[in-house]
Amino acid sequence: xxxxxxxxxxxxxxxxxxxxxxxxxxxxxxxxxxxxxxxxxxxxxxxxxxxxxxxxxxxxxxxxxxxxxxxxxxxxxxxxxxxxxxxxxxxxxxxxxxxxxxxxxxxxxxxxxxxxxxxxxxxxxxxxxxxxxxxxx
Amino acid sequence: xxxxxxxxxxxxxxxxxxxxxxxxxxxxxxxxxxxxxxxxxxxxxxxxxxxxxxxxxxxxxxxxxxxxxxxxxxxxxxxxxxxxxxxxxxxxxxxxxxxxxxxxxxxxxxxxxxxxxxxxxxxxxxxxxxxxxxxxx
Amino acid sequence: xxxxxxxxxxxxxxxxxxxxxxxxxxxxxxxxxxxxxxxxxxxxxxxxxxxxxxxxxxxxxxxxxxxxxxxxxxxxxxxxxxxxxxxxxxxxxxxxxxxxxxxxxxxxxxxxxxxxxxxxxxxxxxxxxxxxxxxxx
Amino acid sequence: xxxxxxxxxxxxxxxxxxxxxxxxxxxxxxxxxxxxxxxxxxxxxxxxxxxxxxxxxxxxxxxxxxxxxxxxxxxxxxxxxxxxxxxxxxxxxxxxxxxxxxxxxxxxxxxxxxxxxxxxxxxxxxxxxxxxxxxxx
Numbered sequence: 001x002x003x004x005x006x007x008x009x010x011x012x013x014x015x016x017x018x019x020x021x022x023x024x025x026x027x028x029x030x031x032x033x034x035x036x037x038x039x040x041x042x043x044x045x046x047x048x049x050x051x052x053x054x055x056x057x058x059x060x061x062x063x064x065x066x067x068x069x070x071x072x073x074x075x076x077x078x079x080x081x082x083x084x085x086x087x088x089x090x091x092x093x094x095x096x097x098x099x100x101x102x103x104x105x106x107x108x109x110x111x112x113x114x115x116x117x118x119x120x121x122x123x124x125x126x127x128x129x130x131x132x133x134x135x136x137x
Numbered sequence: 138x139x140x141x142x143x144x145x146x147x148x149x150x151x152x153x154x155x156x157x158x159x160x161x162x163x164x165x166x167x168x169x170x171x172x173x174x175x176x177x178x179x180x181x182x183x184x185x186x187x188x189x190x191x192x193x194x195x196x197x198x199x200x201x202x203x204x205x206x207x208x209x210x211x212x213x214x215x216x217x218x219x220x221x222x223x224x225x226x227x228x229x230x231x232x233x234x235x236x237x238x239x240x241x242x243x244x245x246x247x248x249x250x251x252x253x254x255x256x257x258x259x260x261x262x263x264x265x266x267x268x269x270x271x272x273x274x
Numbered sequence: 275x276x277x278x279x280x281x282x283x284x285x286x287x288x289x290x291x292x293x294x295x296x297x298x299x300x301x302x303x304x305x306x307x308x309x310x311x312x313x314x315x316x317x318x319x320x321x322x323x324x325x326x327x328x329x330x331x332x333x334x335x336x337x338x339x340x341x342x343x344x345x346x347x348x349x350x351x352x353x354x355x356x357x358x359x360x361x362x363x364x365x366x367x368x369x370x371x372x373x374x375x376x377x378x379x380x381x382x383x384x385x386x387x388x389x390x391x392x393x394x395x396x397x398x399x400x401x402x403x404x405x406x407x408x409x410x411x
Numbered sequence: 412x413x414x415x416x417x418x419x420x421x422x423x424x425x426x427x428x429x430x431x432x433x434x435x436x437x438x439x440x441x442x443x444x445x446x447x448x449x450x451x452x453x454x455x456x457x458x459x460x461x462x463x464x465x466x467x468x469x470x471x472x473x474x475x476x477x478x479x480x481x482x483x484x485x486x487x488x489x490x491x492x493x494x495x496x497x498x499x500x501x502x503x504x505x506x507x508x509x510x511x512x513x514x515x516x517x518x519x520x521x522x523x524x525x526x527x528x529x530x531x532x533x534x535x536x537x538x539x540x541x542x543x544x545x546x547x548x
Contacts (some may be wrong), residue, residue, distance in 0.1 A: 028239075030269070032442070032468060034409050052202075052209045055269040056469035056504030057443060059235045061198070062160070065189075066206035069198050072189045073207070075163040093404040095246040096373070098196045099189070102165075120402075127399065127471030130165070130367040132192040135308050137334025169331060170307070171546050193367030194331035195298060230541040231509025238505065249344030257539075264535065267504040272445050300486040302513075304543070320491045326476075326483045326510070329543040333509045335472070339463075340480035343472050347434040347481070372470045373463070376439075406441070406466040 016046055016083040017112055022046035023063065024085050031057065031077065037085045038063035038092075042076030042103070064096035068103070079104035088113040091125065101129035142240035153183055153220040154249055160185035160200065168194065174222045175200035175229075178247050179213030179240070201233035205240070219259070225250040228262065238266035290357040291319055291386055295303050297322035297337065305331065311359040312337035312366075315376070316350030338370035342377070353378035356396070362387040365399065375403035427457055427494040428487035428523055434459040434474065435496050442468065448496040449474035449503075453487030453514070479514070490515035493533065499524040502536065512540035 007020025016039040027050035039048040046087070064084060079100060080107025084092060089111035092100070100107065100122055109121040143248040161174025164187035176185040186203025201221060208216070216237060221229060226248035229237070237244065237259055244259040280378060292311040300313025301324035311323040323340025339356060345353070353374060363385035364376070374381065374396055381396040427450040438461035450459040460477025460545025475495060482490070490511060495503060500522035503511070511518065511533055518533040 002302045023210040026210055028209050028214075031272075032409055036238060045352055047316050049210045050208055052206050052239075053468060054236055054239050054504075055272055055471060056235055056267050056506060057464060058471045058473060059232055059239075059471045059506050060502060061206050061236075062467065062469060066203075066210060069186055069189050069203040069483065070207055070210070072165050073160040073163055073186045073203060077165075088408075090408050091402045091404055093465075093470060094368035094370075094372025094400050095196055095470050096368070098193055099191055099198075101368070102189075102191050102196075125401065126371075127401075128394075130193050134362075134364050135168075135192055135306055136247060169546055186434075190331060191367075193336065193369060194327060195334045195336060196367060196369050197332045199330065199332060201479075212416065227545050227547075228539045228541055230333060231505035231507070231512070231537050232330060232333050233505070235505025236388075263505050264510075264538075265502045265531075267502055270442055271499075271501050273499075298483055299485045303490075304484050304544075323480055323484045326480050326513075328510055328513050329546060330509055331543050333506055333513075335476060335510075339472060340477075340484060343463050343477040343480055344461055344484070346439050347437055347460045347477060349437040351439075369470055372467055373465055374473075376463075376465050376470075393425050404467050409442075409466055 008092065011041060011081045013083065013110055016041060016081060017085065019046050019048040023050040023112050026050050028052050036063040039072050039083045040067045040079055041081040042071040042079050045074065045076060047071035047074060047076065062093060062096050064092045065099045068099055068134040077103060079107050082109050083110045083111045083112060089116065089118040094132040097122065097126035098129060101126050148178060148218045148245065150247055153178060153218060154222065155218050156183050157222040160187040165186050165189050170181055173200040175204040176220045177204045177208050178218040179208040179216050182211065182213060184208035184211060184213065199230060199233050200236050201229045202236045203235055215238060216244050220247045220249060222249045226253065226255040234259065234263035235266060238263050239267065253270035285315060285355045285382065287357065287384055290315060290355060291359065293320050293322040293358040294357050295322040300324050302326050310337040312341040313357045314341045314345050314353055315355040316345040316353050319348065319350060321345035321348060321350065336367060336370050338366045339373045342373055351359050351377060353381050357384045357386060359386045363390065363392040371396065371400035372403060375400050375405065422452060422492045422519065424494065424521055427452060427492060429456050430459040431494050431496040434461040437461050439463050447474040449478040450494045451478045451482050451490055452492040453482040453490050456480035456485065456487060458485060458487065460465065473504060473507050475503045476510045479510055488514060490518050492519050494523060495523045496523045500527065500529040508533065508537035509540060512537050
C-alpha cells in the first residue's frame with residue numbers, strides 16, 4: 001500500500017518452537033546428555049531436527065543442521081528464521097552457523113531455554129562468513 | 138506360526154527409491170555437481186534426505202546422514218534398510234557408514250544408479266564399526 | 275613494574291606466515307582448487323597445517339584445524355595467535371572458529387593473501403561461542 | 412634382482428607406536444574421556460596425532476585424521492602404514508577410514524591396546540571406499 005514501508009514476513013515463533021520441541025524429544029544424545037531441537041522457517045514452511053550423536057563424536061550431527069537438511073530436502077532454500085531449544089538458551093556452534101550462512105545472511109535466530117529466550121541474528125553470530133565467493137582463486 | 142522360521146520384514150524398495158529420488162531433486166550440490174538422494178526405512182516408516190553442501194566443504198552433509206537425521210527426529214531408531222540414488226550405483230562414504238552403524242548392524246543397502254542397482258549390506262560396508270561399547274576405557 | 279601496563283606477548287607474524295605458506299604448498303585440494311595454509315602460535319611454539327580434502331567433501335579437513343591439531347598433539351593448549359594464508363585474505367569457516375574457540379577467547383587472527391592482509395580477532399569472528407560450560411544441563 | 416619377488420617395505424611398528432603414544436599423552440578428550448593416539452607412515456616418514464575434541468562434538472577431530480593431516484602438511488602422500496593406540500585395540504571410525512582411503516588402498520593397520528594388538532588392513536576396514544572417481548557424473 002502506498003506510503004507504507006515494506007513489512008518483513010511475520011514469523012510464527014510459537015509454531016517454530018513447537019516443532020523444535022517435538023524434534024528435541026527424539027534427540028539421540030546419549031554421549032553428551034544434551035538434547036537439542038531446532039526448527040527453520042524456509043520459503044514459508046517449517047522444518048525441524050534434533051541432534052544425532054555418534055560413538056565417534058565427530059560423526060554426530062547438530063540439531064540446527066538436521067533442521068536445515070530437512071528444509072533443503074523439501075526444496076526450500078531461503079532461510080527466514082531459526083529457533084533452537086535446549087535446557088538453557090544456547091548459541092549454535094560455529095559449524096552450524098556456517099551451514100546456515102550458506103542459505104541466508106541476516107536471519108533472525110531465537111534461542112529458547114526452559115526459562116526465557118534470547119533473540120539474535122545469524123549476521124551477528126557469524127560475521128564475515130566463508131561463502132562460495134571466497135572459493136574464487 | 139509353529140514350525141516356521143521368522144520372516145524378515147518386507148522392504149518396499151520402490152517406495153524407498155521414490156522418496157530418495159524426490160529428495161535428490163532438491164540436493165544442494167553446487168560444489169561437487171554430484172547430487173545424491175537417500176532414504177532409510179526405520180521402524181516401518183520411510184525418511185529421505187539429500188546432500189547439503191557448503192562453501193566450506195567439511196561443513197557439508199551427505200544424503201545418507203540427512204535421511205538418518207530425518208528418521209531420528211521422527212522418533213525412529215531401528216534402521217531396517219537404506220537406499221542411495223546417484224548417477225551410478227555409489228557406495229556411502231565411510232562417515233555415513235559410521236553414522237548408520239549407530240542404529241543398525243546388518244542392514245540391507247541398495248545402491249541405485251540411472252541404469253541398474255547393487256545390493257549390499259551395512260555389515261559388509263563397515264566391518265568392526267566403532268560403537269558405543271568401544272568408548273569404555 | 276609500577277606505572278607500566280602489562281604488554282601482550284610479541285607475535286612473530288613473519289614466522290607464522292612462513293610456516294603457513296610452507297604447509298600451504300602441500301595442501302591436498304584437488305576438489306576445490308583452493309589451497310590454504312594456517313599456523314597457530316600456542317604456548318610459544320608454532321604449528322602449521324594445510325587443508326586435506328576428501329572425495330567425500332564433509333570428510334575433509336580445513337587448514338586451521340590441521341594446524342590446531344598439530345599444536346595439541348605437541349602438548350600446546352593456549353592459542354595465542356592464528357594466521358591463515360590463501361590467495362586472498364580469507365576468513366576461517368565457522369567450524370574452524372568453533373574449533374579454535376575451545377582453546378582461546380580473544381586471539382589475534384591475521385588473514386594473508388597474495389596482496390595484503392587483514393587483522394581480526396577470534397572474539398570478533400565467533401561471538402558467544404559454544405563452550406564446554408554450555409553442555410551443563 | 413632377477414629371480415626375486417619384490418619385498419614390501421619394512422615397517423618399523425615400534426617407532427610408529429612410540430610416536431602414537433607420545434601424541435596420545437597430549438590428547439584433548441575431556442568429553443569422551445577416551446584419549447587416542449595415531450601414527451602414519453607416509454613416504455618413509457612418521458607423523459602422529461591425537462584426538463582434539465570440542466564442546467560441539469561434531470567439530471572434534473579423531474587421532475587418525477590428525478596424524479594424516481600432519482603427514483599431508485609435511486608433503487607426504489602415499490600412506491604405507493597406520494597405527495592406533497587406545498586403552499584397548501580399537502578400530503578407526505568410518506570417517507577416519509574414509510579419510511585414509513584418499514591416500515592409500517591396501518594399507519596395513521595395527522590397533523594397539525594396553526595388552527596386545529590386532530593387525531588388519533584398510534582394504535578390509537573399508538571395502539568399496541568412496542573415491543574421487545565416484546564423483547564423475
